[in-house]
Amino acid sequence: EAGVTQSPTHLIKTRGQQATLRCSPISGHTSVYWYQQALGLGLQFLLWYDEGEERNRGNFPPRFSGRQFPNYSSELNVNALELEDSALYLCASSHTGLQGYFGPGTRLTVL
Amino acid sequence: TQLLEQSPQFLSIQEGENLTVYCNSSSVFSSLQWYRQEPGEGPVLLVTVVTGGEVKKLKRLTFQFGDARKDSSLHITAAQPGDTGLYLCAGLLMKTSYDKVIFGPGTSLSVIP
Numbered sequence: 001e002a003g004v005t006q007s008p009t010h011l012i013k014t015r016g017q018q019a020t021l022r023c024s025p026i027s028g029h030t031s032v033y034w035y036q037q038a039l040g041l042g043l044q045f046l047l048w049y050d051e052g053e054e055r056n057r058g059n060f061p062p063r064f065s066g067r068q069f070p071n072y073s074s075e076l077n078v079n080a081l082e083l084e085d086s087a088l089y090l091c092a093s094s095h096t097g098l099q100g101y102f103g104p105g106t107r108l109t110v111l
Numbered sequence: 112t113q114l115l116e117q118s119p120q121f122l123s124i125q126e127g128e129n130l131t132v133y134c135n136s137s138s139v140f141s142s143l144q145w146y147r148q149e150p151g152e153g154p155v156l157l158v159t160v161v162t163g164g165e166v167k168k169l170k171r172l173t174f175q176f177g178d179a180r181k182d183s184s185l186h187i188t189a190a191q192p193g194d195t196g197l198y199l200c201a202g203l204l205m206k207t208s209y210d211k212v213i214f215g216p217g218t219s220l221s222v223i224p
Contacts, residue, residue, distance in 0.1 A: 045210060
């Protein structure tokens with residue numbers, strides 16, 4: 001069974017640009033969670049999508065947004081990139097809502 | 112604000128040594144998970160503990176959930192270089208879903224050959 005996949009592996013942008021990150025959950029999982037892991041900090045919850053709807057968002061500004069597609073894959077968009085947005089962005093999927101399976105992450109670097 | 116604390120923050124040991132890392136909170140959790148994360152990779156789930164006092168063994172790794180479900184420990188016997196990584200604990204509060212999981216800051220373990 002394929003695990004959670006994320007693309008791209010690495011993404012380099014400049015300040016003010018927009019970034020789009022993608023996640024494909026494990027087959028059969030309907031929930032997708034996005035996290036930001038900045039250097040030296042723990043995992044910070046960004047967004048939760050389930051059955052195509054945004055169910056919850058963490059304490060991040062509105063320029064962090066996303067969506068979930070009918071096949072349950074998800075996209076995270078970060079607009080007006082700032083230097084401090086540089087981080088590893090992790091996606092996790094879940095079927096039960098009690099346990100998450102993480103993808104390898106997208107390393108976003110903002111110059 | 113619920114917090115999960117992990118100690119030690121950093122640990123460097125020689126191959127073959129034993130070690131224990133800790134995860135503590137003032138909150139009661141319905142379950143607690145341990146993950147290992149290697150550099151540039153996502154966290155990989157090692158174990159989920161649910162019952163207070165529960166002990167789970169995974170080869171050389173022993174996980175214990177505190178009786179009051181507020182703390183947990185991870186003991187590694189005869190550490191190997193492959194055990195190197197960031198060990199994260201994550202607690203799920205009662206009657207909440209995975210978006211409410213609280214992650215600790217992690218213990219960074221380095222096992223020197």
